[in-house]
Amino acid sequence: MYVTSPIKTIESQITLSPGHCDEFPSTHEVTFREGDNLFYTGDEADYVYEVVEGVVRSSKVLADGRRQVLNFCYAGEMIGLSHDSYYHCDCDAVSKVRVRLHRKNAFMKDIENDPEFCLKLLRKAAAEVNNMQDHFLMLGRKNAVEKISSFLVAIMDRQNLAKLNSVIFDLPMNRSDIADFLGMTIETVSRNFTKLRKMGVIDLPSTHQVRVVEPARLRSLAENKT
Amino acid sequence: MYVTSPIKTIESQITLSPGHCDEFPSTHEVTFREGDNLFYTGDEADYVYEVVEGVVRSSKVLADGRRQVLNFCYAGEMIGLSHDSYYHCDCDAVSKVRVRLHRKNAFMKDIENDPEFCLKLLRKAAAEVNNMQDHFLMLGRKNAVEKISSFLVAIMDRQNLAKLNSVIFDLPMNRSDIADFLGMTIETVSRNFTKLRKMGVIDLPSTHQVRVVEPARLRSLAENKT
DNA sequence: CGAAGTATTGACTACCTTCAAAAATTGTGG
């Protein structure tokens, strides 16, 4: 037996479809409002979360409060699969969120009983590692414009908006989330959104919407200085 | 049947022991000299590499030459397990290196035939994702001193030197490698090694050796400003 | 409509980078 919707991600990014885990009601849905916490670092990792609707944010925080956003999880993705029995990041709702909770016990049993499922997960984990390595390159080596550009390109690619000439999409997260994801400040994020707008590469119909006017140019800005 | 030495890492970090893959001579050893390339981005990923001796470096490079070192692999660790049929990073010998090559076909077969092995790999992948997330925090949010401190602490922990009061160990990689791993320049790396030395936290018997005089202080510097 | 929160813009600062030179280390040939 399989659940209906696709399952994704370890710590938010491993994609598997179709999912497993419902011999019993080992699965149930919960709703969170914007800003609500799903789990904290150190909590017992009893569940694996599958985002059904909305966007969640995972993050780590230093003792003095500096925060790094690790990922934004969209519908169809999973978060909270840990290598041990505790969560290793905080997880919060960026928007109103509906999630399906999978009991970890049942989930792990499914993996053990289905080698193909396990292998698929492993392959997705490797793909995820590769994605994260690209993020390393961005955090470590790209400047502000390149970071913002990369961020927007990544969203386009993730939502299969890559091939369109001009695209408009939502940014459910606020400037603070973006800043903490890209390793910069909200001011620098804002300044560089403005910069891209003034360059004519993007337009900002509202603070939570982006129209990419010149996708090709944005893509080249994401990698090189121009 | 199992190979004798422990196997580690997907893209260098997933640890499994004991390893598999030797029903046939699907495994053989090769030696590389310092600076030699093991594989490049885009090469056919025919082998999974297990480091037996020495240290290898994986990295990604932007079009204009900016480089991000992704990881340093020590003896017992593996690199080159890709989610598809190509490598996604460059891999080079930091020192003289002996590696055991595992044919990918055989390796994958082993995974398929041994659910326990696969699950172990998956768990290690999740642990690795968590490690990489900590690296996100470092690249995105830590300053120069904190980066150098974190780097040294990570090496100590990796080599189980954590509990000693004063430790001395080798740094096989050069300043340029460290800079590209931590997302800074060689000058900043050098200046901050000097800074930590002048603070009395570490000593530098040679450019490729570090003595940690005050491990506890180094550890606190790795996370907070002091 | 007013208050609170978020985003943008501006002025100034700081940290890291860049450019440059000196010092130290490594490698090579006599």
Place this chain on the structure above:
DNA sequence: CCACAATTTTTGAAGGTAGTCAATACTTCG
């Protein structure tokens, strides 16, 4: 083993990008 060249590392000085602090504008929500 030493001398010299090449490379790497360290140190110095100047400059730039992003950060900080502060004020204004915009949005959201009661």
